[in-house]
Amino acid sequence: xxxxxxxxxxxGGDGGEFQSPALERLVRSLSRLPxxxxxxxxxxxxxxxxxxxAEAHADELTAALGDARRQVRTCxxxxxxxxxxxxxxxxxxxxxxxQLCVVASPVDVLPMEKAGFFRGRYFVLGGLLSPLDGVRxxxxxxxxxxxxxxxxxxxxxxxxxxxxxEGETTALYIQRLLxxxxxxxxxxxxxxxxxxxxxxxxxxxxxRAFQFRxxx
Amino acid sequence: xxxxxxxxxxxGGDGGEFQSPALERLVRSLSRLPxxxxxxxxxxxxxxxxxxxAEAHADELTAALGDARRQVRTCxxxxxxxxxxxxxxxxxxxxxxxQLCVVASPVDVLPMEKAGFFRGRYFVLGGLLSPLDGVRxxxxxxxxxxxxxxxxxxxxxxxxxxxxxEGETTALYIQRLLxxxxxxxxxxxxxxxxxxxxxxxxxxxxxRAFQFRxxx
Numbered sequence: 001x002x003x004x005x006x007x008x009x010x011x012g013g014d015g016g017e018f019q020s021p022a023l024e025r026l027v028r029s030l031s032r033l034p035x036x037x038x039x040x041x042x043x044x045x046x047x048x049x050x051x052x053x054a055e056a057h058a059d060e061l062t063a064a065l066g067d068a069r070r071q072v073r074t075c076x077x078x079x080x081x082x083x084x085x086x087x088x089x090x091x092x093x094x095x096x097x098x099q100l101c102v103v104a105s106p107v108d109v110l111p112m113e114k115a116g117f118f119r120g121r122y123f124v125l126g127g128l129l130s131p132l133d134g135v136r137x138x139x140x141x142x143x144x145x146x147x148x149x150x151x152x153x154x155x156x157x158x159x160x161x162x163x164x165x166e167g168e169t170t171a172l173y174i175q176r177l178l179x180x181x182x183x184x185x186x187x188x189x190x191x192x193x194x195x196x197x198x199x200x201x202x203x204x205x206x207x208r209a210f211q212f213r214x215x216x
Numbered sequence: 217x218x219x220x221x222x223x224x225x226x227x228g229g230d231g232g233e234f235q236s237p238a239l240e241r242l243v244r245s246l247s248r249l250p251x252x253x254x255x256x257x258x259x260x261x262x263x264x265x266x267x268x269x270a271e272a273h274a275d276e277l278t279a280a281l282g283d284a285r286r287q288v289r290t291c292x293x294x295x296x297x298x299x300x301x302x303x304x305x306x307x308x309x310x311x312x313x314x315q316l317c318v319v320a321s322p323v324d325v326l327p328m329e330k331a332g333f334f335r336g337r338y339f340v341l342g343g344l345l346s347p348l349d350g351v352r353x354x355x356x357x358x359x360x361x362x363x364x365x366x367x368x369x370x371x372x373x374x375x376x377x378x379x380x381x382e383g384e385t386t387a388l389y390i391q392r393l394l395x396x397x398x399x400x401x402x403x404x405x406x407x408x409x410x411x412x413x414x415x416x417x418x419x420x421x422x423x424r425a426f427q428f429r430x431x432x
Binding site (some may be wrong): 034043082 | 229233234235236237238239241242244245246248249250251256258260261262263264265266267273276277278282284285286287290296297298299303304305306315321322325326329339342378409
């Protein structure tokens with residue numbers, strides 16, 4: 001096989017790039033979004049630039065991103081995503097100010113609010129402790145969490161973090177931070193998911209479900 | 217378990233929506249991009265709105281999309297992605313005007329140009345015949361392909377389409393369209409990929425590789 005004619009100016013180099021520098025920049029910018037590789041970024045770029053409906057969708061997306069950047073902010077009290085600040089959950093008269101639920105990310109608030117059973121308020125950490133990824137205690141808003149406990153006042157702090165190493169580490173850190181504090185510290189139950197089959201449950205979950213078994 | 221308080225105005229309904237309508241619109245617009253579901257769209261949206269580097273990346277992406285929309289176009293001669301029209305491949309003095317390579321999508325031009333072995337020109341169909349998806353002969357630019365054959369003039373038409381049912385159907389259609397035409401009609405070889413292990417080659421490919429075996 002003949003070797004590539006590197007300097008012919010037809011292809012954009014050794015990366016299989018488009019002839020268009022503007023398209024190339026768009027693909028590169030898109031491929032730095034979480035979850036998008038170069039191939040999916042290329043698909044998205046071509047979708048926004050060519051074919052039926054491209055104009056309309058690109059207009060809509062540009063407008064939606066602009067609006068969201070102007071209107072969306074982080075609640076200064078709880079850290080969740082909101083337009084008014086403080087958010088409607090923080091200011092609601094109908095939420096129980098004695099219960100505070102600690103979650104890692106604004107996204108974690110969604111399933112809780114969708115289910116609608118929790119009537120307290122939230123505190124979004126914005127991350128989890130992860131020495132390996134360089135996320136240390138100083139990087140997360142634990143000071144603000146302590147301040148927040150005064151506002152209510154909070155009598156129960158519910159830790160609702162991922163059941164991962166990082167989640168466990170963060171939960172333990174909060175537990176130590178609050179040692180000596182009279183508030184009730186609770187965490188989500190570990191066990192078999194509702195509808196989950198015993199035979200397909202991993203060993204660790206099974207062991208935990210056994211360990212935390214309840215009386216009828 | 218208590219049932220959700222549907223009408224409390226805290227969650228955005230039964231979809232687990234954000235409190236922010238602007239964010240909700242952005243997530244919906246993103247999730248209509250190819251390859252993005254609601255979850256990945258949410259991740260992308262939060263990446264563009266919150267956390268370190270969000271401002272810079274959102275600025276860059278907005279500018280890149282705007283630039284690409286203004287500058288990127290489809291080559292009126294070959295249908296590939298370009299900024300100047302006709303594209304640099306179509307206008308190049310160094311490309312062999314007697315060879316024309318038919319591909320389905322502008323993306324297919326990239327690996328060919330990256331490898332650099334092909335010195336002819338391209339014709340992008342912009343799709344493949346697919347009766348199931350409602351793509352019929354009238355939807356693809358076969359008329360323009362016939363016109364293009366005069367410009368060169370083209371003596372060899374190389375069909376480089378996917379080895380799928382749609383690709384085969386389209387190849388057959390082009391073959392019939394050109395029956396009686398004196399030009400040489402060729403297509404890419406089917407066989408074992410370079411570096412491919414025989415044991416892991418699917419049966420159909422193996423059969424084709426056998427069928428099209430060459431003399432040493």
